[in-house]
Amino acid sequence: MLSLRTLCQRKSRIRVIRVRSALIVPSTKLTLAFSSGGDARRWGSITDRRALTTRAPQTSINGLHIEEYGSLSEATMTRLLERLEDLLDELGNNDAEVDYHSGVLTLKLGPHGTYVINKQPPNKQIWLSSPISGPKRYDYVRGTDDWRYSRDGEELGTLLERELSETLGRDVRLGLARVSDLA
Template sequence: MERYHQLSDETMDMLLEDLEQLIEDHGDPSFEVEYHSGVLTLKLGDKGTYVVNKQPPNKQIWLSSPFSGPKRYDYTESDGSWRYSRDNKPLDELLNDELGRAFNKSVQLSLSSSRS
């Protein structure tokens, strides 16, 4: 459980930092990101709201996307990523694709624990 908290906290912190920078660079006042008590909320104005939250009982990170709906991500030790078991895609890959469309530019989040 301690390892889960370390990894999920690290991921949420990286995600928050990257999203804050993305929003700042974008300059749309209707876009905002907040993080409280393990729940990250990304509001994209008329494009919808993302919610990313820690789920300690399951040792997962859950995502609610306005584009692709809900997904549950498990940590994969082999590459240090959070992956969705149904399609094996990492969380950052889905977010890069969807946020790229929402921001109308290339987005390159990297949420692996091997990130420097």
């Protein structure tokens, strides 16, 4: 039987090595030593190690049908777009703009950063990327009839109203309570 050192020196492509009746699976470091150039997607390469990434949930815990999700999420995005357009018109700020295309709403606030709010139909969620609080994923909650972040329970509209009020120096109301009334 060959020693581990001999195998490493030969740069053999080996998936499992038997050493003194103990089964050893090479670590990433050893696996990389066993491969020599070529296709990075072969067994044992770093790109093959998908267990290290976090998978997005395939179904939302809220049990929405895709049609209901579509109606609620589109109504939410439409309300956001209307309220944000009105807000920017009132401000008269040329550095700020709001845009909505293909389920993605972008709010650019010049030096204050950019908000991106988008629908995620496969997950039945609305995702937010905020220059202040970072990325968050919101699920629709029937009991409260709104979009909530599962980690802290905060409602999407509440977070946006607070951050925009602080950033713009004025009271901002988006009217995202009772989402089903918007649909």
